[in-house]
Amino acid sequence: MALVMARPGLYREAIDAFNKIYDEPFAPQYGPQLTITQVHVPDDKVRNFSDDDAIRVLLYNHIPVEWVDHAYTYGVVYLEQQFHHSTMSLDIFREVDDERLERLKLYGTPTAIPQWDYGVVYLEQQFHHPTMSLDIFREVDDERLSNPILRSDSATA
Numbered sequence: 001m002a003l004v005m006a007r008p009g010l011y012r013e014a015i016d017a018f019n020k021i022y023d024e025p026f027a028p029q030y031g032p033q034l035t036i037t038q039v040h041v042p043d044d045k046v047r048n049f050s051d052d053d054a055i056r057v058l059l060y061n062h063i064p065v066e067w068v069d070h071a072y073t074y075g076v077v078y079l080e081q082q083f084h085h086s087t088m089s090l091d092i093f094r095e096v097d098d099e100r101l102e103r104l105k106l107y108g109t110p111t112a113i114p115q116w117d118y119g120v121v122y123l124e125q126q127f128h129h130p131t132m133s134l135d136i137f138r139e140v141d142d143e144r145l146s147n148p149i150l151r152s153d154s155a156t157a
Contacts, residue, residue: 006075009107028064069110
């Protein structure tokens with residue numbers, strides 16, 4: 001889910017595609033009462049949970065675009081952490097980050113919901129991480145590529 005949130009405009013594009021396929025357009029729920037269905041993914045299936053699955057969950061729950069845009073900082077923090085502590089291939093996260101940077105050029109930085117600003121402060125406190133510049137991933141990637149132990153092609157060298 002966080003990797004969807006880290007890519008500006010991805011969910012908005014999914015809603016546009018949804019609206020082209022279905023007769024009834026996507027209708028976000030705003031409340032005052034919300035119904036959100038939690039998804040349970042068995043441990044042995046987590047690695048198969050794709051971005052498309054995450055988007056389907058958001059659409060099924062009628063999550064407003066603004067909420068996903070607001071979660072952009074969370075997605076970026078998650079992505080940055082994966083570069084340092086991932087148990088998965090860094091290639092996956094590098095591809096997401098490359099796409100994130102391209103999407104920032106197209107859509108700009110998603111706007112947060114001003115009334116929810118405490119959420120960004122909370123994330124920063126939880127991760128002891130200041131709001132990062134958008135170039136931090138390039139620095140991490142450059143460091144990884146210059147270190148033969150961390151390079152994905154080091155096994156063939």
